[in-house]
Amino acid sequence: MAIVVQKFGGSSVADASRMRRVAGRVAAEYDKGNQVTVIVSAMGDTTDDLIALAKQVTNSPSDREMDMFLSTGEQQSASLLAMTLGEMGYQAISLNGSQAGYHTDGRYAKAKILSIDSSRVKKELSDGKIVIITGFQGIDQNGDINTLGRGGSDTSAVAMAVALDADVCEIFTDVDGVYTADPRIVKTAQKMAEISYDEMLEMAAMGALVLQPRSVEMAKQYNIKLSVRSSFNLSEGTMVQEVAQMSKNMEQERIVCGVAHDTNVLKVTLFAVPDMPGIAGKIFVGLAKLGVNIDMIIQSGNRNDCQDLSFTCGRDDQQKVCAFVAGLVDQGLAEDSKIEDDIAKVSIVGAGMISNTGVAATMFAALAEIGCNIDMISTSEIKISCIIDEKRVKDAVLKLHSEFKLDA
Amino acid sequence: MAIVVQKFGGSSVADASRMRRVAGRVAAEYDKGNQVTVIVSAMGDTTDDLIALAKQVTNSPSDREMDMFLSTGEQQSASLLAMTLGEMGYQAISLNGSQAGYHTDGRYAKAKILSIDSSRVKKELSDGKIVIITGFQGIDQNGDINTLGRGGSDTSAVAMAVALDADVCEIFTDVDGVYTADPRIVKTAQKMAEISYDEMLEMAAMGALVLQPRSVEMAKQYNIKLSVRSSFNLSEGTMVQEVAQMSKNMEQERIVCGVAHDTNVLKVTLFAVPDMPGIAGKIFVGLAKLGVNIDMIIQSGNRNDCQDLSFTCGRDDQQKVCAFVAGLVDQGLAEDSKIEDDIAKVSIVGAGMISNTGVAATMFAALAEIGCNIDMISTSEIKISCIIDEKRVKDAVLKLHSEFKLDA
Numbered sequence: 001m002a003i004v005v006q007k008f009g010g011s012s013v014a015d016a017s018r019m020r021r022v023a024g025r026v027a028a029e030y031d032k033g034n035q036v037t038v039i040v041s042a043m044g045d046t047t048d049d050l051i052a053l054a055k056q057v058t059n060s061p062s063d064r065e066m067d068m069f070l071s072t073g074e075q076q077s078a079s080l081l082a083m084t085l086g087e088m089g090y091q092a093i094s095l096n097g098s099q100a101g102y103h104t105d106g107r108y109a110k111a112k113i114l115s116i117d118s119s120r121v122k123k124e125l126s127d128g129k130i131v132i133i134t135g136f137q138g139i140d141q142n143g144d145i146n147t148l149g150r151g152g153s154d155t156s157a158v159a160m161a162v163a164l165d166a167d168v169c170e171i172f173t174d175v176d177g178v179y180t181a182d183p184r185i186v187k188t189a190q191k192m193a194e195i196s197y198d199e200m201l202e203m204a205a206m207g208a209l210v211l212q213p214r215s216v217e218m219a220k221q222y223n224i225k226l227s228v229r230s231s232f233n234l235s236e237g238t239m240v241q242e243v244a245q246m247s248k249n250m251e252q253e254r255i256v257c258g259v260a261h262d263t264n265v266l267k268v269t270l271f272a273v274p275d276m277p278g279i280a281g282k283i284f285v286g287l288a289k290l291g292v293n294i295d296m297i298i299q300s301g302n303r304n305d306c307q308d309l310s311f312t313c314g315r316d317d318q319q320k321v322c323a324f325v326a327g328l329v330d331q332g333l334a335e336d337s338k339i340e341d342d343i344a345k346v347s348i349v350g351a352g353m354i355s356n357t358g359v360a361a362t363m364f365a366a367l368a369e370i371g372c373n374i375d376m377i378s379t380s381e382i383k384i385s386c387i388i389d390e391k392r393v394k395d396a397v398l399k400l401h402s403e404f405k406l407d408a
Numbered sequence: 409m410a411i412v413v414q415k416f417g418g419s420s421v422a423d424a425s426r427m428r429r430v431a432g433r434v435a436a437e438y439d440k441g442n443q444v445t446v447i448v449s450a451m452g453d454t455t456d457d458l459i460a461l462a463k464q465v466t467n468s469p470s471d472r473e474m475d476m477f478l479s480t481g482e483q484q485s486a487s488l489l490a491m492t493l494g495e496m497g498y499q500a501i502s503l504n505g506s507q508a509g510y511h512t513d514g515r516y517a518k519a520k521i522l523s524i525d526s527s528r529v530k531k532e533l534s535d536g537k538i539v540i541i542t543g544f545q546g547i548d549q550n551g552d553i554n555t556l557g558r559g560g561s562d563t564s565a566v567a568m569a570v571a572l573d574a575d576v577c578e579i580f581t582d583v584d585g586v587y588t589a590d591p592r593i594v595k596t597a598q599k600m601a602e603i604s605y606d607e608m609l610e611m612a613a614m615g616a617l618v619l620q621p622r623s624v625e626m627a628k629q630y631n632i633k634l635s636v637r638s639s640f641n642l643s644e645g646t647m648v649q650e651v652a653q654m655s656k657n658m659e660q661e662r663i664v665c666g667v668a669h670d671t672n673v674l675k676v677t678l679f680a681v682p683d684m685p686g687i688a689g690k691i692f693v694g695l696a697k698l699g700v701n702i703d704m705i706i707q708s709g710n711r712n713d714c715q716d717l718s719f720t721c722g723r724d725d726q727q728k729v730c731a732f733v734a735g736l737v738d739q740g741l742a743e744d745s746k747i748e749d750d751i752a753k754v755s756i757v758g759a760g761m762i763s764n765t766g767v768a769a770t771m772f773a774a775l776a777e778i779g780c781n782i783d784m785i786s787t788s789e790i791k792i793s794c795i796i797d798e799k800r801v802k803d804a805v806l807k808l809h810s811e812f813k814l815d816a
Contacts, residue, residue, distance in 0.1 A: 016464035050484070056424035057488055058495035065494065068502050069487035072480035076458070079477035080465055086473065087466035094476050098506065099551050120551070143507050143528070 002167040003125075004029055007039040007135065007157035011174050012231035013077050014044030016084075022231060023084040025172070026130060030090065035125045037164060039135040039157040040081055042073025063108030067137070067147045071097065074134035074153075082132045092130040095120065097145065100131075101163075102138030102156065104146040111146035113138055113155065116163035125164075133160065151212025158215045162222040169224050170237075171211060176230035177238035178203060178210055180406040181259040185397050188407035193236070195257060196243045200226075202349040202383040203260050216240065243351055255352035255359060256404040261397050263344040263390055265295070266315045267376070268325060272306035272335035279333060280309065286324060292317045295345075296378040296387070306335070310376065312387065315341055343375060344393045347385040348400055354381050366403040372396050410575040411533075412437055415447040415543065415565035419582050420639035421485050422452030424492075430639060431492040433580070434538060438498065443533045445572060447543040447565040448489055450481025471516030475545070475555045479505065482542035482561075490540045500538040503528065505553065508539075509571075510546030510564065512554040519554035521546055521563065524571035533572075541568065559620025566623045570630040577632050578645075579619060584638035585646035586611060586618055588814040589667040593805050596815040601644070603665060604651045608634075610757040610791040611668050624648065651759055663760035663767060664812040669805050671752045671798055673703075674723045675784070676733060680714035680743035687741060688717065694732060700725045703753075704786040704795065714743070718784065720795065723749055751783060752801045755793040756808055762789050774811040780804050 006029065008022050022040075030036045050070055054061050061069075078094035085092035097104075101117035124131045135153025140146050148155055154171060161169035177191040178200065195203070197220035204213045210228055219226045219240065229237025273279055280299070287294060297311045313321060318341065325337045353359045363384055367374060372395060376387035388396055401407065414437065416430050430448075438444045458478055462469050469477075486502040493500035505512075509525035532539045543561025548554050556563055562579060569577035585599040586608065603611070605628035612621045618636055627634045627648065637645025681687055688707070695702060705719045721729060726749065733745045761767045771792055775782060780803060784795035796804055809815065 016461070019465055053424070054488065054491055057427055057492040060495070061491045062494050065487045065491045065502060068504070069484055069491070072483050075480050075483075076477055079473045080462065082473045083462055083469045083477070084465040086470050087468070094473060096476070 002032075002034045003037075003164050004034045005037045005039065005157055005161040005164065005166045005169045006172060007153060007170065008041065008172045008231055009153065009174070010041040010044055010046070010077075012172055013040055013081065019043075019077075019081055019084050022172075023081060023088055023090075025231065026081075027085065027088060027090055030130050035164075037121060037125065037131045037133065037160055037166075038081065039133050039153055039160060040074060040077045041135050041153045042070075043077045043080070046073040046076070064144060067108045067145050070147055071134065071137045071145045074136050078132045078134045082130075085130055085132075090130055091128060092132055093124050094132040094134075095124075096134045097137035098139040098143070100133045100160070102159070104138035104140050104148070106140035106142070106144070106146060108144075108146055110149035111138060111140070113148070113159045116159055118160070118163040121160070121164065151214055154212045154215035155218060158218045158222075158224055158226070161224045162218065166224065168227055169219065170227040170229060171215075172229060172231035173210060174230065174232065175210060176233060176235045177228055178240070178258070180257065181397050181401045182261065185261075185394050186259070186401045186407075189401065190406060190408070191235075192238050192257060194239045194241060194246050196246065196351050197240060198243075198382050199257050199349050199351055200240045202347070202380070203258055211240070254350060255356045256348045256350035256406065257352075258349050259346065259397050259400045259404070259406065260349060261344060261346045261393050263393060264314050264316070265312050265341075265343055265345050265387065266318055266321065267310060267312050267340040267343050267387065268321055269308060269310040269338045269340075270325065270328065270334035271308050271337065273309050273333060275305045275307050283309070283328065283333070287313075287321070290317075290320045290324060292321055292324075296376055296385070298376050309334075312345070312376070342390050343387050344390040345385050345387055346393060346396045346400065347383050348404060349383040351382050353384070360384050362403065363400065366399050367396060370395050370399050372399075410440075410442045411445075411572050412442045413445045413447065413565055413569040413572065413574045413577045414580060415561060415578065416449065416580045416639055417561065417582070418449040418452055418454070418485075420580055421448055421489065427451075427485075427488055427492050430580075431489060431496055431498075433639065434489075435493060435496055435498055438538055443572075445529060445533065445539045445541065445568055445574075446489065447541050447561055447568060448482060448485045449543050449561045450478075451485045451488070454481040454484070472552060475516045475553045478555055479542065479545045479553045482544055486540045486542045490538075493538055493540075498538055499536060500540055501532050502540040502542075503532075504542045505545035505564075506547045506551070508541045508568070510567070512546035512548050512556070514548035514550070514552070514554060516552075516554055518557035519546060519548070521556070521567045524567055526568070526571040529568070529572065559622055562620045562623035563626060566626045566630075566632055566634070569632045570626065574632065576635055577627065578635040578637060579623075580637055580639035581618060582638065582640065583618060583636075584641060584643045585636055586648070586666070588665065589805050589809045590669065593669075593802050594667070594809045597809065598814060598816075599643075600646050600665060602647045602649060604759050605648060606651075606790050607665050607757050607759055608648045610755070610788065611666055619648070662758060663764045664756045664758035664814065665760075666757050667754065667805050667808045667812070667814065668757060669752060669754045669801050671801060672722050672724070673720050673749075673751055673753050673795065674726055674729065675718060675720050675748040675751050675795065676729055677716060677718040677746045677748075678733065678736065678742035679716050679745065681717045681741060683713045683715050691717070691736065691741070695721075695729070698725075698728045698732060700729060700732075704784055704793070706784050717742075720753070720784070750798050751795050752798040753793050753795055754801060754804045754808065755791050756812060757791045759790050761792070768792050770811065771808065774807050775804055778803050778807050780807075
């Protein structure tokens with residue numbers, strides 16, 4: 001008997017017929033003799049519809065009330081799925097965040113899970129029931145509902161897998177696994193049978209948004225095997241796990257496992273920032289306070305006692321960043337600034353890079369071969385990212401995918 | 409400073425603009441310097457819409473899952489109302505049944521409130537907040553959600569009024585008070601300024617469905633003043649309270665306070681039921697087990713060792729009752745049966761009847777005067793009900809209303 005946690009996203013449970021398909025999937029797992037716990041998101045566009053309704057009464061809802069309001073979406077889908085399984089003759093019970101024991105830190109709209117008291121879930125499982133749990137939510141020490149923010153349901157699933165010491169956490173989504181590149185761009189992109197946590201983290205952070213990085217981090221920390229697979233077909237999907245657990249062959253031979261790209265990139269350059277201690281700190285503390293998530297940072301080009309400073313972030317933050325940067329120039333902390341939103345990031349990811357030389361050189365040469373100029377470079381032990389012209393993204397992804405023989 | 413509990417039904421909060429009107433009403437009460445707690449039902453047709461959605465996945469949902477599912481409707485309206493008040497600059501907080509401390513008995517879909525732990529509500533009130541609470545729900549000792557069944561939100565409101573020792577519990581609805589008769593039938597019907605709990609109970613049970621009898625019973629038991637008023641205008645409404653608190657004049661002079669009628673009546677007659685001990689018990693225990701709510705019972709007409717037995721119930725139970733009655737005939741517990749659904753009940757209600765003779769005689773004579781035949785009669789200390797032909801209901805109500813001078 002295995003302990004299995006399955007997570008289904010909103011599109012997988014968007015209406016009654018999809019709900020029935022998911023129920024069939026859950027039932028099949030239960031029929032293997034496994035203990036099955038299911039985490040569900042709100043049905044289809046429910047969350048967006050609720051947000052639109054809230055906008056009709058206020059432009060600035062309190063986060064507490066929005067959490068109270070939005071958490072109903074998952075409670076509806078969880079109880080409906082339990083009813084659907086009941087209709088099929090299975091004993092299923094739905095539990096909301098409070099009942100399932102998710103204790104959160106009280107930060108409305110972006111809470112972190114502090115702990116899970118899984119006693120109720122374990123009791124229901126040992127009674128032979130299929131347990132359906134609302135994703136995306138928990139309660140704080142005051143008994144108030146907190147939602148977990150973007151990607152919350154993936155994190156709910158992994159956290160419950162940790163609490164139950166599950167054998168596997170299956171994340172069902174609308175793609176059937178993690179690919180060596182975006183299949184919409186690279187027709188020959190291959191589905192990976194397995195990928196390490198670190199590689200997945202880099203792929204996810206680079207724009208391959210199959211799994212939220214938060215949930216991958218937690219899975220890595222507690223060594224929970226994640227299976228990413230489609231809710232619309234029965235193909236095997238991609239297993240995200242520790243390098244040590246992966247098949248030897250792959251670990252040895254695969255230097256680069258995938259090519260990722262991200263067009264949600266904004267580049268900001270501050271010209272002639274005074275070269276004094278504390279200036280960079282002041283700038284990035286200010287951006288952090290605004291909640292701007294900084295990706296790459298490059299400092300370059302001494303001009304007298306000044307330096308040019310460039311950084312990238314998501315385009316959603318453009319308004320906030322523009323205002324902040326204008327303020328810096330007003331205060332004399334930079335002579336001038338430039339904002340670019342016609343750029344993109346292309347990255348190669350692979351755990352094998354650590355022990356193989358020349359990977360960066362191969363990447364840069366490949367990009368040069370197609371006449372693609374590199375604007376910024378950032379590296380980690382298992383990935384190399386380049387900022388390039390947004391217009392060249394497709395060419396670059398295709399070239400790198402074939403250069404590193406990922407079509408095979 | 410007064411402690412006020414207000415309850416708004418689903419039609420009062422059906423959309424954003426009505427939500428704003430309700431918020432204005434709540435805010436006005438708060439601005440008087442009062443502590444205001446609000447109980448809300450689900451918005452408009454939300455509950456019906458959810459039931460329709462559940463029907464798409466199952467014909468026999470478990471009560472537990474339906475409670476989990478339906479309770480989201482009130483959680484949505486409560487948080488939306490809190491947001492609406494927030495937009496108007498008021499500090500408001502929504503609490504669901506669990507957070508507001510409603511402890512219920514675990515009977516899904518028809519739970520009773522066992523107790524209320526009002527500490528959280530009191531804390532929020534003393535912090536100067538307006539507290540918005542989901543009607544219709546509580547949690548049992550396992551932490552599972554129970555809904556209170558029909559009329560549940562009125563009961564939620566009265567129970568919270570009891571827990572807070574409120575000065576008044578205002579029930580806002582789509583009519584502006586309790587009338588001496590249905591104003592759609594009697595154009596001269598008068599809105600009563602006040603009515604006793606017992607009279608209201610009789611009026612409610614007789615079909616004047618402004619307040620659910622359950623909530624009136626609880627208000628009577630704990631002596632909570634109930635104000636029934638419209639959410640669509642500012643008129644004063646009707647105060648439901650103890651006889652001793654009513655203005656002297658009214659108590660002394662008003663023998664009959666109102667005329668009620670109910671067309672949701674089914675009459676069942678069992679012919680030639682053996683005249684032996686235990687037969688009636690067997691019949692009515694069987695009906696109780698089916699959940700059939702019996703109103704009037706009449707036993708009459710000895711024929712040899714048999715008696716005819718008639719009773720009335722609601723028409724919703726027609727199917728169940730027909731099957732049960734057919735079974736009785738099959739078992740030889742009655743020779744034959746008759747089901748009538750073309751009848752109605754008309755009643756006069758008034759606390760003054762207890763100490764005034766001749767009220768029944770006046771009623772019967774008045775009905776005779778218009779040629780209206782009386783089929784069954786049932787009396788209590790403060791009401792007299794007659795079963796008549798459904799076609800004569802309007803005539804009877806009009807006649808009795810004028811006979812007892814209720815137009816004045």
